[in-house]
Every structure is written in structure tokens, then in C-alpha cells.
Amino acid sequence: MNNLTELEVEHLRHLIGGHGLVAKKLETYAQNCADPELKEILQRDAQAAKQSQQQLMTFLG
Template identity: 45%
Template sequence: MSQLNQMELQSLRHLIGAHETAYQKMQTYAQQSNDPQVKAYFEKSAQDAQKTKQQLLSFLN
């Protein structure tokens, strides 16, 4: 894979941070939910955000 330029690296870091934030928020919302369907929705959203973050991190290797 080719080297990332400075702008691409900044964008990647921003996206990784945004997905980490989304993951944390979705986890918090899931913990606070009483409705099982809502809880499951937020847990799935948190998992999706974490998966995407991991995929983005792979570009840094």
C-alpha cells in the first residue's frame, strides 16, 4: 500500500476519532435503555462503529 499524505492522515485520524466517539455514545445509550429493542439497536450501532474504527485503523499499518 502507498504512503498516506498529510491530509489523508489527518482525515483518517478525524474519522477514527469520530467513530470512537460514536461507539462510546452508543454504548452509553444502550446501558441507559430499558426497552430491549432500543437497547439492541444501540448495541448493534456501537458494534458497527467499533468495526469501522478497526477497519480505519488498519490503514495506519
Template identity: 50%
Template sequence: MMNLNEIELQNLRHIIGAHETASAKMNDYAQRCNDQQIKQYFQQSAQSAQQTKQQLMSFLQG
């Protein structure tokens, strides 16, 4: 893990949580959507948020 101070670690955890929440919301919106283009937009947004979360988590793992 990188040498993060406590404030940086708390901020990183907060940002990771926000991306997890965004991903979950976008997936929910996609499931409720009838318009295929909008559904695809929400699915892509959810995937992007999940990928960003994984990238941020890599800072905690190594």
C-alpha cells in the same frame, strides 16, 4: 503503512476518532435504555462503529 499525505492522515485520524466517539455514545445510550429492542439497536450500532474504526486503523498499520 500506505503512502498517505499529511491531509489524508489527518482526515483518517479524525474519522477514526469520530467512530470511537460514536461507539462510546451508543454504548452509553444502550446502558441507559429500558426498551430491549432499542437497547439492542444501540449495541449493534456501537459494535458497527467499533468495527469500522478497526478497519480504518488497518490503514495506519499496514
């Protein structure tokens, strides 16, 4: 599984960075959200983005 081309590694890094950015944005939105139900949804989605980021990172190892 570690036989990735440079282009594939570059794409993976781009995806990993994108998931990290989405997680940070969702966390910020959740912190500034007054609606408890929406806040919970944003926090849950931020956690899902972090988990996806971690899963994608396993392909680089």
C-alpha cells in the same frame, strides 16, 4: 497503500476518533435504555462503529 499524505492521515485520524466517539455514545445510550429492542439496536450500532474504527486503523499501519 501506506503512501498517505499528511492531510490524508489527519483525515483518517479524525474519522477514527469520530467512530470511537459514536461507539461510546451508543454504548452509554444502550446502558441507560429501558426498551430491550432499542437497547439491542444501540448495542449493534455501537459494535458496527467499533468495527469501522478498526477497519480504518488498518490504513494507518
